[in-house]
Structures are given as structure tokens and as C-alpha cells.
Amino acid sequence: MTDSDAAPTPSTSPGHAQVGVTGMAVMGRNLARNFARHGFRVAVHNRTTSKAEAVVREFGHEGDLTLARSLEELVAALERPRRVIVMVAAGPGTDAVIDELVPLLDPGDVVADAGNAHWRDTVRRHDALAEHGIRFAGVGVSGGEVGALEGPSVMPGADADTYAEIGPFLEVVSAHVDDEPCCTLVGPDGAGHFVKMVHNGIEYADMQLIAEGYDLMRRLLGMEPAAAAEVFREWDGTELESYLVGITAEVLAQSDAGTAGPLVDVIRDAAEQKGTGRWTVQSALDLGVPVTGIAEATMARALSGDTARRAAVRDALGDQDPAGPPARVPTDDLRQALYAAKVVSYAQGLDLVRAGSAEQCWDVELAELPRIWRDGCIIRARLLADITEALERHPDAPSLLATPTFARAVTERLPALRRVVGAAVQGGVPVPVLSAVLAYLDALRAERLPAALVQGLRDYFGAHTYERVDRPGSFHTAWAADRTEVEAG
Ligand SMILES: NC(=O)C1=CN([C@@H]2O[C@H](COP(=O)(O)OP(=O)(O)OC[C@H]3O[C@@H](n4cnc5c(N)ncnc54)[C@H](OP(=O)(O)O)[C@@H]3O)[C@@H](O)[C@H]2O)C=CC1
Numbered sequence: 185m186t187d188s189d190a191a192p193t194p195s196t197s198p199g200h201a202q203v204g205v206t207g208m209a210v211m212g213r214n215l216a217r218n219f220a221r222h223g224f225r226v227a228v229h230n231r232t233t234s235k236a237e238a239v240v241r242e243f244g245h246e247g248d249l250t251l252a253r254s255l256e257e258l259v260a261a262l263e264r265p266r267r268v269i270v271m272v273a274a275g276p277g278t279d280a281v282i283d284e285l286v287p288l289l290d291p292g293d294v295v296a297d298a299g300n301a302h303w304r305d306t307v308r309r310h311d312a313l314a315e316h317g318i319r320f321a322g323v324g325v326s327g328g329e330v331g332a333l334e335g336p337s338v339m340p341g342a343d344a345d346t347y348a349e350i351g352p353f354l355e356v357v358s359a360h361v362d363d364e365p366c367c368t369l370v371g372p373d374g375a376g377h378f379v380k381m382v383h384n385g386i387e388y389a390d391m392q393l394i395a396e397g398y399d400l401m402r403r404l405l406g407m408e409p410a411a412a413a414e415v416f417r418e419w420d421g422t423e424l425e426s427y428l429v430g431i432t433a434e435v436l437a438q439s440d441a442g443t444a445g446p447l448v449d450v451i452r453d454a455a456e457q458k459g460t461g462r463w464t465v466q467s468a469l470d471l472g473v474p475v476t477g478i479a480e481a482t483m484a485r486a487l488s489g490d491t492a493r494r495a496a497v498r499d500a501l502g503d504q505d506p507a508g509p510p511a512r513v514p515t516d517d518l519r520q521a522l523y524a525a526k527v528v529s530y531a532q533g534l535d536l537v538r539a540g541s542a543e544q545c546w547d548v549e550l551a552e553l554p555r556i557w558r559d560g561c562i563i564r565a566r567l568l569a570d571i572t573e574a575l576e577r578h579p580d581a582p583s584l585l586a587t588p589t590f591a592r593a594v595t596e597r598l599p600a601l602r603r604v605v606g607a608a609v610q611g612g613v614p615v616p617v618l619s620a621v622l623a624y625l626d627a628l629r630a631e632r633l634p635a636a637l638v639q640g641l642r643d644y645f646g647a648h649t650y651e652r653v654d655r656p657g658s659f660h661t662a663w664a665a666d667r668t669e670v671e672a673g
């Protein structure tokens with residue numbers, strides 16, 4: 185019997201642990217191990233105790249891991265002020281844990297929710313715990329199972345004194361680039377979870393863009409998954425270098441043991457979602473920020489999962505395009521199109537953070553976000569160093585797209601993006617994010633938009649009035665009478 189096979193025992197030294205983690209599923213377990221590997225004394229707890237026992241049994245040799253069989257034991261195991269990290273299923277699961285924790289804690293203790301909470305829940309929980317004198321942090325964590333263990337990107341939202349208690353721990357275990365932690369206080373209460381939500385929205389757009397690129401390789405260029413994998417592997421050494429492009433090559437190259445064909449061909453084509461993409465779009469709608477790439481990526485997941493409707497419409501309309509054979513585009517056009525579209529979806533996400541921060545008075549420093557996303561997180565990419573630099577140089581730019589570096593980068597790639605979207609439309613390959621991004625760019629660059637006609641129509645049916653380009657004021661045309669124009673109110 186080895187040491188790690190020994191049955192774990194509850195803590196025998198109250199107040200010994202520096203940090204407690206409750207929630208021993210993939211993320212919490214690995215985050216706890218990450219703390220322990222960095223020399224912190226950690227107490228671990230899980231609702232189903234056997235999972236916490238397994239963590240101590242299997243990984244106790246990695247560091248100072250103490251088992252807590254209940255939240256009472258977890259709290260008792262911690263030094264003061266206590267630091268409890270909650271890493272459980274978002275929503276009711278998180279509320280259940282917090283409700284049980286609160287009576288066990290004292291004023292000054294810190295609860296940090298590191299799950300994917302909705303930022304409005306985080307604001308609510310922050311305010312509710314403040315009434316008990318308990319400090320609350322909403323901590324966005326990205327990196328998946330491996331990132332949690334080896335160094336995630338961490339996006340904490342907290343009051344400064346709360347961050348002073350928990351931040352140094354988070355910074356140590358986060359990913360590092362040039363000795364800088366991929367963790368910084370992004371703002372108070374819900375700011376961290378808002379930023380994590382937008383991170384995930386960008387993640388949705390990134391993944392859908394990659395999927396569209398793959399679909400075009402397959403359906404326009406006739407490439408098999410293994411050949412597409414090679415292209416993505418090659419792209420991972422270019423301006424598109426990123427975690428998601430790298431793992432795309434791996435997923436596409438994977439064979440299925442059962443069929444001996446590509447695994448991707450036997451995976452059901454219905455993309456699921458846990459909510460963060462949808463929340464991003466909902467928040468963007470509330471704030472009036474056009475995050476069209478993220479929105480189309482979220483809708484694309486919903487459409488893919490609507491299999492009954494897909495089958496019904498396919499049967500009714502047929503899937504043959506009478507327009508003829510699809511146009512071919514070089515893979516270099518695809519690479520450029522993906523890069524331009526990726527820049528736009530980052531720009532849209534950052535616009536949303538700017539608007540959310542302004543509305544909530546969070547004072548989020550925008551350039552800090554691409555800086556802490558450079559490593560550890562799912563959207564880590566070479567591009568993020570350039571975005572950081574562009575935003576540091578031009579902090580007041582109204583859009584990332586208006587900074588010289590990215591204005592040039594996108595302008596140079598616009599012809600390729602247009603060729604790709606054109607070929608996809610002609611070939612009947614759906615590219616919702618690529619085409620939404622192109623439309624967004626064309627609309628932003630247009631001297632005049634047909635919004636003028638929309639205003640005219642609104643005035644016609646609802647007397648909603650319109651403004652004129654040649655003089656100030658609001659105007660209404662008496663559409664139902666003599667059609668003269670009057671100045672309104
Ligand atoms: N998986 C990922 O890649 C990432 C996940 N996240 C977020 O981190 C958090 C944890 O994620 P993950 O590790 O995947 O685990 P899950 O989201 O699958 O949640 C499972 C954990 O939540 C606990 N739990 C669920 N309901 C309750 C409840 N009512 N009371 C107490 N505990 C409860 C479970 O305990 P039990 O074992 O007893 O069922 C288990 O420990 C989530 O908020 C998730 O959104 C963030 C970044 C990445």
C-alpha cells in the first residue's frame with residue numbers, strides 16, 4: 185500500500201489551511217491541486233464526500249491537501265480571515281453552497297465564486313453577503329481542466345480589500361507570461377464574471393469561425409478531415425496561432441476506433457451550450473452593443489441542435505443548390521478571412537465590456553483583458569499581445585478596429601473575406617459568423633445607411649419622428665394628411 189492509497193482523514197489541525205475549495209469536479213479538483221502544488225495549505229470539500237476523499241487519496245502527495253467532510257469542517261480547517269473558493273455548478277448549486285456557508289462564516293471572511301456565474305447573480309450575492317460582513321469575489325476562471333491545474337487565466341471582480349486577501353493566491357496559481365500573472369483585479373462585484381462571460385462569447389465566435397473554415401475546406405475544397413487538420417496545424421504557426429486552432433488540428437486528425445474513419449464524422453452535429461454565450465448576447469441587447477459575430481455563433485449552436493426542424497426544412501426545400509458548382513477559394517483566403525473575422529469578434533466583445541463597465545461604473549481597464557487572456561484561457565492566441573499593445577497605445581479608440589494596427593490588418597484582409605463569403609454563398613455553405621462580420625464591417629464603413637428609410641417608416645406608421653441631416657430638431661411628416669413636414673415638440 186502506498187501513501188497515496190491511505191484513507192484520507194479529516195483535518196486534525198483547525199485553522200491550518202490557507203484556502204478552502206468546495207466543488208471537486210474537474211475544475212475545483214485541479215484548482216485545489218494547483219494551489220497545493222504551489223505550496224499553499226488547502227482544504228478540499230465536495231457535496232459528495234467520496235470525490236473529495238479521492239482527491240486527497242490520489243493527489244495528497246502533491247502538497248498540503250486536507251479533507252473536509254462537510255462545510256463545517258472546511259470552515260474549521262481555515263485560518264482567519266477564511267478564504268473559501270466555490271467551484272460548483274453555476275446557478276442554484278452556487279446559491280445552495282453559499283446559503284449553507286454564510287451562517288458558518290464570520291465578518292471579514294472571503295467567499296470567492298470561481299464558477300461561471302451570471303454577473304447579475306454575482307452582484308446580488310456580493311450585496312447579500314455584505315449584509316453579513318462577508319466579503320465576496322466573483323472570479324472568472326478559464327482554461328478548462330488542464331488550465332485549472334497548470335495555470336488558468338483568472339478574471340476576478342472584487343472590492344480592493346477583498347482582492348488583497350484572495351488576489352495574491354490567485355495570481356500565483358494563474359498562468360504567467362513574461363513573469364506577469366494572467367490575473368488582475370478587473371473591477372468590483374460583477375465585473376469579473378461579466379468579463380468571463382464576454383470571454384466565453386468570444387470563445388463561441390472563435391469556435392464557430394474555425395468550424396466555418398473547416399466546413400468550407402470540406403465542402404468547397406473537397407478536403408478530408410486529415411487534410412484540413414494539416415492546414416490548421418500549419419496555421420497554428422501563423423498569425424492565427426491559438427489554443428483553439430491547435431486543438432482543432434488534433435480533433436480533426438483523430439480517428440474513430442469503431443469505424444476507423446475520422447472521429448469528427450461520427451460526432452453528432454448538434455453543438456450544446458451552458459449559457460455564457462446566450463448571456464453575452466442578452467447583455468449586448470440590453471446595452472445596445474452589436475456583437476453580431478458572437479450572436480451568430482450562439483444562434484448557430486441553437487440551430488444545429490434543432491434537429492427536427494432541420495430535417496423538416498431539408499425535406500421540404502431539398503439540399504441541392506441549383507446555382508451550380510461552388511466556387512473554390514485558396515486556403516490562404518480562408519486564413520485571412522478567419523483572422524479578420526477573429527479581430528472583429530474580439531473588437532465586438534471588448535465594445536461590450538466597455539459598455540457594461542460604463543453602465544455599472546466598474547472602471548474596467550480594457551487593455552488589461554487581452555493581457556490576462558494571453559495565456560491560460562481557451563481564447564489564448566498570438567493576436568492578444570497585439571491587441572494589448574494597440575489598446576495601451578490608443579486607450580480612447582472607440583473600437584479596436586479604429587486603432588492603426590487593426591484598421592490596417594482588417595483592411596488588408598477584407599478582399600479575402602469578401603471572396604470567401606461570396607464563394608460560400610454561391611456554394612450554399614452556411615457561414616453565419618463570417619458573413620455577419622463582413623456585413624458589420626461594411627455597415628460601419630458606409631457613408632450612409634438605410635437606417636434613414638427605417639426612420640421614415642417609423643414616422644409613417646407611428647409618428648415616431650426623425651432627425652434631419654441639414655438642421656437640428658425632430659420632425660414629423662403628416663403622412664395621412666397633406667404630407668407637409670412639421671417640427672415636432
Ligand atoms: N468545465 C470547464 O471547462 C469550466 C467550468 N467552469 C465553471 O466552473 C464550475 C465547476 O465546473 P465543473 O468542474 O465542470 O463542474 P460542474 O459544473 O459539472 O459542477 C459539478 C460540481 O458542482 C457540485 N454541485 C452541483 N450542485 C450542487 C449543489 N446543489 N450543492 C453543492 N454542490 C453542488 C457537484 O457536487 P457533487 O459532486 O456532489 O454532485 C460538483 O462538485 C462551474 O460553474 C462551471 O461553469 C469554468 C471554466 C471552465
Ligand SMILES: O=C(CO)[C@H](O)[C@H](O)COP(=O)(O)O
Binds near residue numbers: 300326327387461
Ligand atoms: O467556461 C468555459 C470555457 O471557458 C466552459 O468550458 C464552458 O462550459 C464553455 O461554455 P459552453 O459549455 O457553453 O460551450
